[in-house]
Amino acid sequence: MPTADETTKIPGSRGPEIVAAPAPFGSCPLPISEHQRIVLGHGSGGKLTANLIENIFLPAFRNPTLDKMDDQAVLKIGDMRLAFTTDSFVVTPIFFPGGDIGRLAIHGTVNDLAMSGARPLVLSAAFVLEEGLAMDDLRRVVESMRAAAAEAGVQLVTGDTKVVNRGKGDQIFITTTGIGIIENDVNISADQATPGDKIILSGTIGDHGMTIMSQREGLEFEGAIESDCASLNELVVTMLSTSTERRDFIHTMRDPTRGGVATTLNELARRANVGIVIDQRSIPVRESVKGACEVLGLDPLYVANEGKLLAFVVPEMADAVLDRMRQHPLGRDAAIIGEVVDTHPGMVLMKTEIGGTRVLDVMFGEQLPRIC
């Protein structure tokens, strides 16, 4: 029987005969789906996105800061530590219940900065506009960016505009880039996760993704679903203020956007080489989101969020941080959903509702509705 080794050998490792080694299945056409072109799944935040980063981007740009693979770079300039990040927004429809592409573009970048413990300061915005976009729609988007920036306490200090031919874009694409300052000596990063840490989730999951999906597909569900999009920097300040003596009680923070909570936890487990165990019963999911997911055969753990965070907190401080979070409007439904362990590095396990066990893996590409 052929084994994996026979096909995954490095060419030349055992002399030229390797090149002529017969395919293990004779002349059968293997149904291989190695993508020669970009497919939508490359943007899903799952395995395909990770492949793209590992095979195309990382080899080209490799450096110690990038290698940390956090959602933001932390740069030391003199005595100052700055957080720096960028994000593009391409959502359709551009207006949806609970927000719009403009609001998302501010929140997304503010949140990536906040996840390092930074205070977001300034943003840039670049717009790619499609010929024919209604001026009123652009005004609405810009107005909501203004409002979102004001709420988050950031200023938009530079920008750019391009227009493409009709049909060459999808109404409006926005890229925002942001800088924040890390004022206390906090050190929050994926690689800080430590066995024993409690994992706190700031609220219900799947709200944003299911809002977009039901809008896009014209599906109507009982009980309205609204995007959760929000800037989390204030919530982070609240969390960091739990103790004035200790600075190191939050090890890791990440906002589980594309790919959802499951994908983010996997990234963190691999990054820090730790195991994670979560309990399905402790994960808050809105009834309407749960229902919509059931109908479409989707798993809320893999659905996008735009106003939620995951925090890995030292066990002795977890309850205190949780209490603080629950006093903040964006953390009302916060819950401890799991903990970091040392038994199965790189893997995320979940105790299911009925007491079984399942491995939560990274999503491959887009989640697809099931046939029946």
Add this chain to the structure above:
Amino acid sequence: MKYLDEYRDGKIAARIVDKMRRTLTRPWVVMEVCGGQTHSIVKNGIDYLLPAGVELVHGPGCPVCVTPLEMIDKAHAIARLPNVIFCSFGDMLRVPGSEGDLFTIKSLGGDVRVVYSPLECLKIARANPEKQVVFFAIGFETTAPANAMLAWRARAESLNNVSLLVSHVLVPPALEAILEAPGNRVQGFLGPGHVCAVMGYREYDPISARYHVPIVITGFEPLDILQGTLMTIRQLESGRAMVENQYSRILDREGNRAAQQLIGAVFEAGDRKWRGIGTIPMSGYHLRDEFSRHDAEKLFDVAGIAPREPEICISGQILRGLKKPHDCPAFGTLCTPQRPLGATMVSAEGACAAYYTYGRHLSPHGSDPMHPVVRETEIVHANR
């Protein structure tokens, strides 16, 4: 969530498992027929809860999996045509044919659309009279009524730019093929709940009687599956073999008469090839002659497409309950959902893909050394 949480209650699950343990005097092998059941078992870790001696093996009831590669290649050949809008259920999009998947065809400019109901094709056809709208009509008896309705409405409305690429399969002939197979291990079946919601379960009586095998028509939630397994074990332990209905909140013996009539008007039974198993006599639906102008296989020149499958794949034995994913040397290494070598790896409801998706390729022999770790980790105490 109401009407769902009730069927996912850990305490009731433990009680059913306890009853099973007390009933059990010897080991039994039970097959769940449906892909949806397989998915639920692996997703919820139900098989880890069962007492030692109750083995669940995974059946052929994943419609995406058993769709033969040649039908997928035919679908792709049609989807590549410039004047075609190719419509499909979502999970068929990622299934690779001999050259890429429907996503790849879409990225090359093919008009491939996901529909939630086959009837959406009517709307698309009316809006695009200059295009051919082709629906990939696959599935078991469950999806047959909706697919039949598409053909029926297209014919009634003379929407001649609508056609169906049909690859429909039927459960009862597959059960017989499993029971007839040399070395069969299956001693009882969890019957297909949703298939029987359409068809009723009369047609399972003769199978149960002829092979003296219990068949318990079972639902898809964790407690459904545990209860169905308990009912099957009770029959086996007492030497009974009959058809029972665990899923009585959804279906009865007669099924949905209106749906059956529609299926009968549009489809007729005929031989059908199953991926991994081969041709099973009278195991599929084909469009009746009256609907031939809506039959994509007749409208498009795809007759010559007949690719061969990799020989290493043991999905035929997995679909018959003879082997498990971990018995395959290619499982999780050469064969993954991204590069499936055969039937059971292509859709989330296939046994191999379900095992892979829920991380079982990471633990040896399908056992889960992590289960004790997870069981002992207390997390919820801090909340509330």
